[in-house]
Amino acid sequence: MVRKMEEIAMKRCYRCKEIKPITEFYKSRAKKDGVATPCKSCSKEIMREKWKSNPEKCREIATSFRLRRPFYNWAQKSLNSHKKKGVKIELGNKELEQMAINAKFCPLCRCELKLNKGNVKSNLPTLDRINNENVIRKDNVMIICHQCNTTKGGRTLKEFIDYCKLIASLEKMLQKYSCIN
Numbered sequence: 457m458v459r460k461m462e463e464i465a466m467k468r469c470y471r472c473k474e475i476k477p478i479t480e481f482y483k484s485r486a487k488k489d490g491v492a493t494p495c496k497s498c499s500k501e502i503m504r505e506k507w508k509s510n511p512e513k514c515r516e517i518a519t520s521f522r523l524r525r526p527f528y529n530w531a532q533k534s535l536n537s538h539k540k541k542g543v544k545i546e547l548g549n550k551e552l553e554q555m556a557i558n559a560k561f562c563p564l565c566r567c568e569l570k571l572n573k574g575n576v577k578s579n580l581p582t583l584d585r586i587n588n589e590n591v592i593r594k595d596n597v598m599i600i601c602h603q604c605n606t607t608k609g610g611r612t613l614k615e616f617i618d619y620c621k622l623i624a625s626l627e628k629m630l631q632k633y634s635c636i637n
């Protein structure tokens with residue numbers, strides 16, 4: 457069986473001194489091996505301590521990051537909400553952030569996608585699993601507007617297209633409703 461290096465590499469956490477698989481460490485561009493020195497659970501602990509000791513400064517940093525990288529924030533929230541529903545995540549925050557930056561229009565209705573604060577608007581970008589697989593990968597998601605996502609609901613893309621065809625085929629029959637011209 458071929459195994460990826462990533463699955464077998466181990467590293468010792470400088471903080472808890474435990475030897476853990478490399479997947480238990482965050483990536484870090486600042487480090488030579490590309491991996492952070494504390495393990496994920498220690499990193500979280502360090503963050504908690506920082507927030508405790510200087511909440512104001514931490515809040516300031518978090519706010520300025522959110523303002524600088526609004527799509528990162530969006531990506532993180534989108535992935536987290538899928539994770540909570542039990543969907544496996546195989547797409548990184550940064551990767552999804554880049555996809556969202558590049559997604560200018562909804563691929564279904566062609567409206568201009570816009571991130572907005574406060575109320576959910578119909579053209580808010582949302583993450584859609586094309587075929588509702590229980591995993592998020594780069595190749596099985598698309599970024600569509602909130603309104604299209606709500607309309608698509610639990611349908612696969614194929615089912616959604618069939619649904620749209622059905623509605624379109626009813627146009628003549630529906631013309632008896634005076635509000636359709």
Ligand SMILES: [Zn+2]
Binds near residue numbers: 470471472473498
């Ligand atoms: Zn540790």
Ligand SMILES: [Zn+2]
Binds near residue numbers: 564600
């Ligand atoms: Zn749309």
